[in-house]
Amino acid sequence: MTYSCQLFSLISILIFSPIALALPHSYALWAADSAIKRGQGNGLDSNGKPSVSYEHGELQWGLRQLYEKTGNKKYYEYIVSAANNIVSNSGTVLGSYVISDYSLDPVRTGPTFLYLYSETKQAKWKVAADTFRAQLNAQPRTAEGQFWHKLRYFNQGMSAHFRRHIFYAQYTKHFQPTNNTAWADIASQFTLMYKNTLQAPGSANYTGLLYHGYDHSHTATWASSDRGHSPEIWDRALGWFFMALVDVLEIFPKTHGDYASIQNILLDLAPKVRDAADPQTGVWWLVMTQPGRARNYFESSGTAMFVYSLLRGVRLGYIPDADGSIVQAAKKAYKYMLANWVITNSDGTMNWTNTVEVGSLSGDGTFEYYVGVPLILNDLKGLAAFLLASLEYENL
Numbered sequence: 187m188t189y190s191c192q193l194f195s196l197i198s199i200l201i202f203s204p205i206a207l208a209l210p211h212s213y214a215l216w217a218a219d220s221a222i223k224r225g226q227g228n229g230l231d232s233n234g235k236p237s238v239s240y241e242h243g244e245l246q247w248g249l250r251q252l253y254e255k256t257g258n259k260k261y262y263e264y265i266v267s268a269a270n271n272i273v274s275n276s277g278t279v280l281g282s283y284v285i286s287d288y289s290l291d292p293v294r295t296g297p298t299f300l301y302l303y304s305e306t307k308q309a310k311w312k313v314a315a316d317t318f319r320a321q322l323n324a325q326p327r328t329a330e331g332q333f334w335h336k337l338r339y340f341n342q343g344m345s346a347h348f349r350r351h352i353f354y355a356q357y358t359k360h361f362q363p364t365n366n367t368a369w370a371d372i373a374s375q376f377t378l379m380y381k382n383t384l385q386a387p388g389s390a391n392y393t394g395l396l397y398h399g400y401d402h403s404h405t406a407t408w409a410s411s412d413r414g415h416s417p418e419i420w421d422r423a424l425g426w427f428f429m430a431l432v433d434v435l436e437i438f439p440k441t442h443g444d445y446a447s448i449q450n451i452l453l454d455l456a457p458k459v460r461d462a463a464d465p466q467t468g469v470w471w472l473v474m475t476q477p478g479r480a481r482n483y484f485e486s487s488g489t490a491m492f493v494y495s496l497l498r499g500v501r502l503g504y505i506p507d508a509d510g511s512i513v514q515a516a517k518k519a520y521k522y523m524l525a526n527w528v529i530t531n532s533d534g535t536m537n538w539t540n541t542v543e544v545g546s547l548s549g550d551g552t553f554e555y556y557v558g559v560p561l562i563l564n565d566l567k568g569l570a571a572f573l574l575a576s577l578e579y580e581n582l
């Protein structure tokens with residue numbers, strides 16, 4: 187039998203065996219179709235009012251990649267209708283968005299506006315993107331130049347908001363490619379956060395990863411007196427930062443002197459993220475600084491974010507993986523996710539479990555705080571990250 191014949195029979199077995207039929211063709215498609223069927227990420231809140239939500243922006247980031255991969259217009263159309271719900275015909279950003287909050291959260295929908303502008307050349311998307319860009323120009327900063335997360339979080343930077351810098355980089359690439367002040371500023375957002383929140387060698391339960399937040403004034407209840415960082419490493423905050431590192435390198439000019447400073451952060455963190463996984467299950471703890479402690483648990487959104495970033499970082503050549511250990515770690519975690527966090531519903535959709543609702547530094551940022559936050563079924567922050575992780579896994 188020739189090789190191709192053998193391959194053909196193998197495929198036939200896979201296609202026609204009942205077990206294979208029960209499995210979805212693609213977990214990325216299944217996650218997207220399930221979210222769409224539930225109306226998730228459609229630019230509206232539960233009362234049907236416009237909602238400029240970073241979670242929606244994250245889903246759209248995945249749907250765009252799915253559309254580019256499959257050519258299925260339904261994903262593109264879902265993005266368009268969601269974005270139309272939050273931007274008026276003249277380009278006003280709707281919902282509760284006001285520039286004077288200086289919150290970086292809504293800015294995560296900016297890449298969708300830039301994408302639709304490049305696809306349609308409709309002026310409204312450029313007007314909406316310009317609104318976010320104007321916000322960044324006036325965004326309050328620490329004395330070192332680091333963006334505050336929002337006006338009411340005086341002097342504070344959170345690693346969770348780093349996905350928003352993707353917009354800053356894309357906007358610069360589209361409209362101001364030679365604005366070196368902007369490129370240097372984007373890079374310095376990453377290097378400042380890294381410097382200010384990196385766990386010091388010799389710390390108890392050393393991971394060498396990044397604490398959740400930083401307060402330049404060192405006055406927040408959670409800020410360490412010596413460096414101003416929060417007490418714990420929270421998986422999803424690091425997950426957002428880690429995804430942003432990989433995605434920003436795709437946009438940032440390789441010839442710019444600061445490209446290496448961003449890549450070096452990724453090179454430092456990638457093996458540490460790999461090594462922080464629980465050795466048995468291969469996935470990551472909610473509070474990464476307290477592995478195995480009672481009430482701590484394996485959290486699904488952070489895990490999906492690490493899988494996406496590790497696989498994508500290796501695939502695009504940003505993270506070397508000579509011994510294959512990084513991809514191996516990501517695959518192990520991915521299989522755990524499928525076996526433990528994906529539920530098949532009788533209507534053919536999937537549910538996604540074990541994503542923590544929120545992690546905020548409006549309180550004291552202690553271990554007790556993080557483990558006390560509820561888990562949310564089908565939380566879009568986790569489900570969108572699972573979609574992205576699945577896209578990368580299915581690219582292997």
Ligand SMILES: *[C@@H]1O[C@H](CO)[C@@H](O)[C@H](O)[C@H]1NC(C)=O
Nearest residue numbers: 323362365366367368369371
């Ligand atoms: C370049 O970027 C900087 C920093 O974001 C900004 O202040 C400035 O307005 C930009 N320059 C132009 C010509 O748009």
Ligand SMILES: *[C@@H]1O[C@H](CO)[C@@H](O)[C@H](O)[C@H]1NC(C)=O
Nearest residue numbers: 390391475476477478479480
């Ligand atoms: C180190 O980890 C252990 C096990 O999770 C935990 O009980 C302990 O509180 C941690 N120590 C610090 C200083 O975080």
Ligand SMILES: *[C@@H]1O[C@H](CO)[C@@H](O)[C@H](O)[C@H]1NC(C)=O
Nearest residue numbers: 224529530531536537563564
């Ligand atoms: C799946 O999620 C929906 C809510 O989106 C819920 O009503 C349903 O009970 C869940 N199914 C299972 C098996 O958990």
